[in-house]
Structure formats: C-alpha cells, structure tokens
Amino acid sequence: MRRLLGLLVIVLFITLFALVIASGGFGYEVPPSRVRELARQFLVYAYNPFNTTFTVKSPEAVTSIVWDFRGLDTLFETLVFYLAIIGALSLYRGIESGKRAEVISLGLSPIVKTVTKLTAGIIITVAASIALHGHLTPGGGFQGGATAAVAPLLILIVFSKYFLENLGLRKNVLLALRSIGLLGIGVTAFSALIIGLAAGSPAYVFQNQPKPDAPVGLPVHIGDSLISGTLWFFNFFEMFAVAAGFTVIFLLLGIPEGEVLKQLREEVGEH
Amino acid sequence: MVEASLIVLGVMALFALSSTIATYLAITERNLVKAVLYSAIQSTLYALIYYLLMAPDIVLVYVPVSVGLYPAIVLMLIKKTEKEES
Numbered sequence: 001m002r003r004l005l006g007l008l009v010i011v012l013f014i015t016l017f018a019l020v021i022a023s024g025g026f027g028y029e030v031p032p033s034r035v036r037e038l039a040r041q042f043l044v045y046a047y048n049p050f051n052t053t054f055t056v057k058s059p060e061a062v063t064s065i066v067w068d069f070r071g072l073d074t075l076f077e078t079l080v081f082y083l084a085i086i087g088a089l090s091l092y093r094g095i096e097s098g099k100r101a102e103v104i105s106l107g108l109s110p111i112v113k114t115v116t117k118l119t120a121g122i123i124i125t126v127a128a129s130i131a132l133h134g135h136l137t138p139g140g141g142f143q144g145g146a147t148a149a150v151a152p153l154l155i156l157i158v159f160s161k162y163f164l165e166n167l168g169l170r171k172n173v174l175l176a177l178r179s180i181g182l183l184g185i186g187v188t189a190f191s192a193l194i195i196g197l198a199a200g201s202p203a204y205v206f207q208n209q210p211k212p213d214a215p216v217g218l219p220v221h222i223g224d225s226l227i228s229g230t231l232w233f234f235n236f237f238e239m240f241a242v243a244a245g246f247t248v249i250f251l252l253l254g255i256p257e258g259e260v261l262k263q264l265r266e267e268v269g270e271h
Numbered sequence: 272m273v274e275a276s277l278i279v280l281g282v283m284a285l286f287a288l289s290s291t292i293a294t295y296l297a298i299t300e301r302n303l304v305k306a307v308l309y310s311a312i313q314s315t316l317y318a319l320i321y322y323l324l325m326a327p328d329i330v331l332v333y334v335p336v337s338v339g340l341y342p343a344i345v346l347m348l349i350k351k352t353e354k355e356e357s
Contacts, residue, residue, distance in 0.1 A: 003299050006295065006299070007292060007295055010291060011288060015288070063328075130331055138327035139327075142332055143328065143335075146332055146335040147331070149335070150335050150339045250347075253347040253348065257350075
C-alpha cells in the first residue's frame with residue numbers, strides 16, 4: 001500500500017513537472033528547434049574534404065567525435081574498463097577453474113542448444129558488422145564488443161562453462177586477447193607520430209588525418225574501402241578488448257561458488 | 272489529424288514515465304531477482320527512448336549491455352549470495 005502511494009506521488013510529480021517545462025514555464029522551448037553551434041560544427045567537419053584542419057573523413061559524426069575530436073577521453077575510458085576488469089580478476093586470483101572432459105551432457109535441452117548454435121554465429125556476425133562499419137554507420141568498437149560478448153554468455157548459460165573453455169576460450173587466452181586489443185589501441189594512437197618520425201616531419205600523438213602543420217596521417221581508403229584513417233583500427237582493437245573483457249568476467253563468475261570457497265579455505269589453511 | 276512528431280513525443284513520454292515506475296519498483300523490491308527484472312525493463316524502455324531520440328549509437332550499446340550482459344552478471348551474483356534482501 002505504501003509502495004503504491006509512493007509510486008503515485010512520483011508519477012504525479014513527474015507529470016506536473018513535465019507539463020510546466022513543456023508549456024514554457026522556465027522561459028525556454030523544449031525540445032529546441034535549432035541545432036546548437038557545437039553540434040553544427042561536428043556535423044560539418046566530420047566528413048569535409050575541403051577543410052584539412054579539422055576533418056576526420058568519416059561520415060559518422062559520433063565515431064568521429066569519440067575517436068578523433070575527443071579521442072583521448074575515449075582512450076582513458078578504455079583504460080578505466082581495462083582496470084575495472086583487473087579489479088574483478090584480482091578478487092579471483094589463484095582460483096583455478098575445474099576441468100571436465102565430458103561436457104555434452106551438461107546444460108539445457110537439445111532444442112535450446114541447437115537454437116543457440118545458430119544464433120551465436122549470427123550475433124558474432126552482427127557484432128563484427130557493428131564494429132568494423134563503426135566509421136560508416138551507427139556503432140563502433142564498444143558497441144560491437146558488447147554485442148559480441150553476448151554470444152559467449154549464451155554458450156556459457158545454455159551449454160556450460162566447461163564447454164566454452166573446451167572451445168579454447170580460457171581465462172589466459174582472453175586476457176591475452178584483451179591485452180592485444182589495448183596494445184593495438186595504443187599503437188594506433190602513436191601511429192601518426194611513428195610515421196612522422198620515420199618521414200622526418202612534425203606529427204601529433206592521436207593524429208588521424210594530415211593537418212596543415214603536420215602533413216602526415218593515416219590513409220583514408222584501403223583499396224576502394226573507406227577506413228577513415230585511425231578510426232577503423234581503433235574500432236577493431238576496441239572490439240577485442242571489450243568482448244574479451246566481458247567474457248573473462250563471465251568465466252570467473254561461472255566458477256561454482258562451492259569450488260571457490262573450497263580453494264579459498266585451502267589457501268587460508270596453508271598460511 | 273495529430274502530427275506524427277507529436278505521437279513520437281507522446282510515446283517517448285509514456286516510456287519515460289513507465290521507466291520511472293520500473294525504477295521505483297526495482298528499488299523497493301525485496302526479492303532481488305524480481306528487482307533485476309524491473310531494472311531490465313527500465314533499461315529496455317531507455318533503449319527505446321534513445322532510439323526515438325535518434326541516438327542509434329547509444330541504442331547499439333544499450334541493448335546488449337542492459338538487456339543481456341548486466342542482468343546476466345547481476346543474476347549470477349545473486350545466485351552466489353542471497354535471493355532475498357534482509
């Protein structure tokens with residue numbers, strides 16, 4: 001009863017507040033009818049072959065902002081995610097996952113397993129498409145990686161954790177994969193600078209396209225495909241870092257609690 | 272005849288209000304599994320709102336994280352601890 005009353009108060013408050021804002025009670029119009037100046041500049045410069053100072057050569061304004069205009073922010077966001085996973089890993093340090101040779105009998109019914117076999121492939125395909133086309137259409141590395149992580153999660157729940165590990169997705173493999181992803185992002189961030197040093201011309205860290213005072217940059221096209229310089233590489237490596245990061249957490253959480261406690265008690269007993 | 276943009280705004284307002292209700296229920300619920308479900312409902316409504324706000328980049332990250340990964344992680348943790356909040 002008290003819960004219902006609280007709900008009623010919240011709904012009434014929000015409705016009245018929205019009514020006041022919508023009728024111009026605060027002196028401005030919502031939603032605004034014109035595009036803000038900053039947003040207009042991003043839209044103009046995202047793909048602008050005539051402006052070599054600011055352009056990213058990517059038709060996707062959001063990915064241009066995320067990996068070029070404010071690329072350093074995204075780099076450190078990736079690092080935060082990397083560190084968060086390290087935090088989870090340190091909680092499970094020294095805990096070994098048990099091995100099982102016979103894994104077919106585990107998990108849900110054959111109907112669910114067959115459906116999962118089909119959908120897991122489709123999910124990976126969609127994830128790759130989201131990440132690798134991130135500079136052309138909505139999407140990007142994090143989106144693709146998060147989508148890709150759903151496939152191992154499904155396999156873990158429908159088949160079993162041991163099935164996933166028998167497929168080769170072990171903890172250490174995933175850790176290596178996500179470290180390679182982060183390393184790739186780091187190398188891509190310095191790529192223009194490395195090219196600049198080799199060519200003997202000035203260059204910036206996190207530079208994408210050639211600038212008037214730093215005439216080196218990454219190619220816009222490979223063959224006939226638009227890759228928008230660093231954006232494609234950032235998305236590609238970010239996908240691996242994110243997908244492997246999520247999957248390693250699932251693997252650790254998938255260790256049965258009884259086994260974890262047993263190993264922890266043994267560890268305490270030794271000291 | 273009602274304008275199409277007005278219908279979209281109305282649907283968005285309805286989703287927003289429903290998501291608030293779901294959030295309130297998730298916070299006050301004592302059964303943690305039910306609370307996760309309410310939270311997932313709220314996230315799904317947010318994903319729809321983002322779609323209507325023409326932010327497809329956010330939708331693409333919101334759908335796998337809010338509907339798949341986040342409830343799964345929290346449900347796994349609940350299985351390891353207690354189902355009821357005391």
